[in-house]
Amino acid sequence: MDTRWKKYSHSMKTKSIVFIVMIACFTGIITLCVKIDEYHEAEVDIVFEDSYFKSDEYTYESGDVVSSLAMLIEKYKSEGYILSGQSIDKSEVEQAEDGLYSEFQWNSKYFNPNLTNAENHEKFKEVYAYELSQIKKDTIQNDLEQYEITLKVLEGYKDVIYYASDGEVEFTNSLNKTKDYFKTFSSFMVFDEEGDEVYPKEIEYSKNYWIISPNSNMENRVGEKIYIAYDDDYLNSNIKEWKEAKESITKSLFVLALLFIGFLVSFIYLIIVVGRKFFKDKELHLNLVDKIYSDINLEICFGLIILWLLSVSFFFDSYKVDIYRIMIPITTFIATLGFILILSLVKKFKNKTLLKHTLIFTFYHKVFQSIKSIYDSGSVGSKILLIVIGYPILVSLTFFIYPLTFLIYPLTIAFVSWLALKQVNKFNEIKEGVEKIKNGDIHYILDTKGKGELAILATNINEISNGLKEAVDNELKSERLKTELITNVSHDIRTPLTSIITYVDLLKIEKDQSKSEEYIEIISQKSQRLKDLTDDLFEASKASSGSIPVNYEKIDIISLIKQGLGELNDKIEKKELKFKINEPKEKLFIEGDGKLLWRAIENLLSNIFKYAESGSRVYLDVEDLENEVKFTIKNISAYELNISTDELMERFKRGDESRSSQGSGLGLSIAKSLIDIQKGNFAIEIDGDLFKAIIKMPKHKK
Missing domain, CATH: 3.30.565.10 (Histidine kinase-like ATPase, C-terminal domain)
Structure with a gap:
């Protein structure tokens, strides 16, 4: 199984299939997102709502009705009430007056800083009398407009039955204004000084209940009452639409998640295998697309995104065309080109050429290398020549700035002198270092900072010194190993040999037959030990020499x-x-x-x-x-x-x-x-x- 996987994991056929799967998933994701946004206005929160009465749709609609009714009975009341100026918000007027007074302070010639603030205020009321009276008129006009807008908002809710009153004025679209009547409906809200009552009760558990809560819509409850109820047919229709929308969005999100996982897995796989023929392939294989400069590649990618947006926007505006039949091939085509370019960038990143293979880097690198190759050509003379050639070019570029020409000339001469002196000092340092190494200081290291022929010379001398030091160290180590080898061989061979000699001497004078046999056995063991040591030594010598076939x-x-x-x-x-x-x-x-x-x-x-x-x-x-x-x-x-x-x-x-x-x-x-x-x-x-x-x-x- 592992062998088959290694064989097929990086094949062109496998990569092509995975690439097609990735493009298909990506196209599906884009198409589905656009579809959700168009048909469901991206209201994906509906998936997490377990009841229509706790939904944003119901909450915002009810809140809109409650806030409109609360605004009518608490602020606007009636057209006559507004025209009499009783609906005017004093703080709003004061804010507008403060703005005019600031204008008076900064722009009016009548403002006198030597007068007191009260005196200037009197002058301000005199000068800006018309503007101040206009503020009140504008505020009344704005309130009238808002009053009309609020009434139109309520008229739009034809299937919502409502009644609101503060004891003097009332707003309703129902002939029956009693609380009990409103309670007969399948869903109602009753807010008055006796308390709050909503049905179904689950409405209160909505996360956005504060929108319709009377605490945020009715400031003063004394004498105020707001009753709302929903027509059963209208309510059932809304519940049915909510359930259908939830089911549709849930399915869409599930499919979207599957497509996203498929896209992510295939894209990660392609990132891993792109440019490689197997997992441990150290060589990166490039193609014709990889010759495109990285910055040009990115510009093309951004261009493709803009092209997609323009294409989709154009067909969205054309109502005669089925947008999804057009969008799928457009997205597939543009995504294919885009991801080919993106995977090319991934290969360059793996190859560590993402930045180096840009048009900007290539241009400046060639310019820099051209100058550097002249400067690092090998001699101080060539560097000075580069400065001398560059000097008239610099002067010609600044000839129109007369004083600058005379400033550049002495600076150039000073720089050439400093460069020559620096090279002479570097040469003297190398000469002194060579003298120290010649006298036996093989650990001396020359400074190799900078570039050019003297830096290369210093590096070569350091390498010679390091080689000499390694040779001396190896010779000392070899001498030590030889000494230890002789000592160890002598010790290991002498031990059994000494035992053999000792027991042979004992055997010569021993009369007891049993002891003689014991001595012979020991001599035999030590002889075998001596033979094993000799064989091992011979085998080690033979193996290290490489003469074994x-x-x-x-x-x-x-x-x-x-x-x-x-x-x-x-x-x-x-x-x-x-x-x-x-x-x-x-x-x-x-x-x-x-x-x-x-x-x-x-x-x-x-x-x-x-x-x-x-x-x-x-x-x-x-x-x-x-x-x-x-x-x-x-x-x-x-x-x-x-x-x-x-x-x-x-x-x-x-x-x-x-x-x-x-x-x-x-x-x-x-x-x-x-x-x-x-x-x-x-x-x-x-x-x-x-x-x-x-x-x-x-x-x-x-």
Whole structure:
């Protein structure tokens, strides 16, 4: 299954299908959003409303009627009431007068700052007498207009039965004005000084009930009453329309969510795979569209958006055309072009060329590089030449500014002099540094700041110095390793050899036959130990020299490990170790020499038998790394691993510094050499008492 997925996940056919799905989902989203906005005026809150009586439609309609009736009985009352000026809001008039007085202060010649505020106010009333009288007339006229508008609003609600009165005036469209009459309807609202009563009760639980609440519409309830009721046919029709609208919008939003998920998944998938032939493909594959500059690409994208808006607006204004039949192909076509350009930008972002591949950047970069190539050409003379050539150009550009020409000339001469002096100082620093290195200070580092031939020269001298320092360090390390090697070899060989000599001397004088046999057995063990050390030393020398022939073949790494562990079962049980193998489901084949590979693994397992904590777990992990197979062995050491990985890889180096174990210290070195000659990679890691050996072998090519 994984192989099939890897095969098809990045194919052009798969990408094309997903791209088509993405465009289809995007077109559906845009079309559905426009449809919801046109037919339902984007009132998506209806989805979360569980009752018509708690809906915004019912609340706003009722609130409009209540507020209109409250305004009529509390402020406007009647046309005569308004004409008599009794409806005028004093604060509104005062605000208008304050505005006129401010105008009088700033613009009128009659305002005298030397007079008191009261005196200026008197002058203001005299000068602005007409304007002040006009304020009252305008306010009355505005109130009359609002009064007429409010009456027309109420006339528009023909199926809403209402009655409102303050004891003197009343507004109604019903012959029966009693409270009990209004209560006979399926939905009513009664607000008077006796209290509030609405039906159904759920109206009060609406989130927008404050709109129709009498506390916000009726300031003074004494003698005031407002009764509202809804005609049953009108109410049932509204409830039916509300339910249909809710069902329609709910379905639309559900489809919209599915389309959005489909678009999001397909778009993210295309972002991940675009430009790649497989997941770990490091090379980014570009096409003809990717040659378009990024800034031009963005301008085209914005142009496509404007084109879509203009096209849709044009067809919306044409009532003879079915907008959705036209909008779907237009959106599909423009979205296809747009997302091709967007995915091209994604590829440039992955390739880290999004900003570099812009027309503006390319132009200025070429100009800068042209100047820089001359300046960094190699000699101080060429830099001065660049300044000398640029000088007359600068003068010609500023010739019309007479004083500026004479200012530029000395500045140019001063800059050329400073540049020449800077280069001379840099040369002297390099000369002094070379002298110090020649005298033995190989750790001296030259300053490499800046660019040009002197900076390059300083960098090259530093590299020579670093190479010399590394050579000296390697020579010292080599001498140290040779000394340690001789010491370790001498120690490991001398120990069994001394025992052999000692027991041979004892054997010469021993008369007791039983003791003689015991001495012979010890001599035999020490001789075998000496032979093993000599064999290991020979094998290590042979492996590191690369003279071992390698017979490459197809190897099932899992079978090799399991077969080997079966042969070493006695040692595993003796040490009470528990082996845990983590392997992939599919078989893994590597390219290598089976005998040499097992010899390397056997050396690692031998280390585990010698140094692992008894009764501990040993983890064997096999991983597929696309072109390689990674094999990891992890175990807990019985000894404290207070040693670096580099030291542990040295010959005759053991994990136990006391050298009390029976190992030769050559196992890891031999394993590394055997893996290296098979074109593999061997490494070890230490974390506290955790020892980890990692082998990477090339995968067998089918």
